[in-house]
Amino acid sequence: MQVAASVYGGPRLVRSWRSTDNALESIAAAHSNGLLVLNEIGMCDPRIVGETVYMLGNGTGKARANDRGQAGRQVQEWCLLFLSTGEKTLAQHMADANKELKADMEVRMLAVPADASKGLGMFDVLNGFEDAAALSDALKARVAKY
Secondary structure, eight states: HHHHHHHOOOOGGGSSSSOOOOHHHHHHHHOOOOOOOEEEEGGSTTTTTHHHHHHHHHHHHOOOOTTSBBBOOOBBBBBEEEEEESOOOOOHHHTTTTTTHHHHHHHHHHOOOGGGGGGSSSSSTTTSSSSSHHHHHHHHHHHHHO
């Protein structure tokens, strides 16, 4: 997460899933034409996470009406890459709320396993480090330095 953010501009790009879907609209618009890194999907309400993934992937927020039922403010739009971290996949998180995962949700947010203990994931090649934790710590230190 921190390495990806460093390529696009640094730690300011890392945001939390712990937001309302309305707040994430504004956050996504602020990151348009760049990268949005969302930390820990488990912090997002599992009842809305699927719809939020649709929103982020589709690049458009909700249309809203004003108090008279007329078109309210302009719909926010964005074009971005977004990356999420978490101990659970989107499917696992949605299952916690008995929500159905749709295939097009998984297309918008791909799962990249990072669990080296199972022989899978992005830390399979340790590049001379003792274990995945040591490699991760070294990457974090270098991101902070450079």
